[in-house]
Amino acid sequence: MLHITRRGDYAIRGMVYLAGQPADKVTLLGDMAAAVEASPAILAKIFQHLSKVGLVSSYRGTGGGFVLGRPAEAITLLEIVEAVEGPIILNRCLIAKGTCGRDSFCPVHPVWGRVQEKMRSMLGEYTLKDLAGK
Amino acid sequence: MLHITRRGDYAIRGMVYLAGQPADKVTLLGDMAAAVEASPAILAKIFQHLSKVGLVSSYRGTGGGFVLGRPAEAITLLEIVEAVEGPIILNRCLIAKGTCGRDSFCPVHPVWGRVQEKMRSMLGEYTLKDLAGK
DNA sequence: CCATATAAGACCTTTTTGATCCTATATTGC
């Protein structure tokens, strides 16, 4: 239905929050969840994945929590969205050449390609630094 | 997951096909379904709806079928997609002011608005005439 | 060794999507 999921939105909320914290403060999941108004359980899932991908670093045990995996100015909205939701693909003919079969002659195929690339490039222009306003 | 549905794609396929036919030829559902490689049953559903919205005109009985509801140059990709899938809304805060609650201070909110509008305007630029190449 | 805090995965419910089937209704031609 052409919209990002809650997971994607929660991920962005959390990442913007982390970017707004002091540079290498280790943030508790619970604090972050409260601040971004999301369930700790679901935010945990999301950030476990962001950790695996390297967008955040995580520390277990007492004094553990999450920190940005890179400087805020080196993380874009696009990366966060695609890390959580998978690559932005507007129509299935853009998954790979031949997925649709009509792509060689379909006049609409290139349109989706253009719209998709514009969208990705726009999202790629915004960094966490821009969004956290620091 | 940020992609159009099959219904949307089938609708576009069918509309492009109609636009490629002689101006006021009444096209059989079955012919259209065969040409666009979609099940007649599902294409029927889709075009019933497009008919209700006025994007096509339909005629029942012998010699019946579908015709574009307006000249091909007056129907855009955006209209077809939104007729079938509902309005393009990238994040729920864009449904209406206040749907999210954080929209008044959220730094990401305006970004989604900008991306969404760009996307809609791009899709609004392509007409069936462009796509059918007539 | 104990309290803390994330990692990982199982599990469940609801919503959306994709698809089919059956019956009704309108139109044409005989």
Added chain:
DNA sequence: GCAATATAGGATCAAAAAGGTCTTATATGG
């Protein structure tokens, strides 16, 4: 009028995705 044709409309069903909860590891610091 009647039969053949073709869309309208609704009921129904299965599969997939999304949203969310819970339980059990595992690592860390004191």
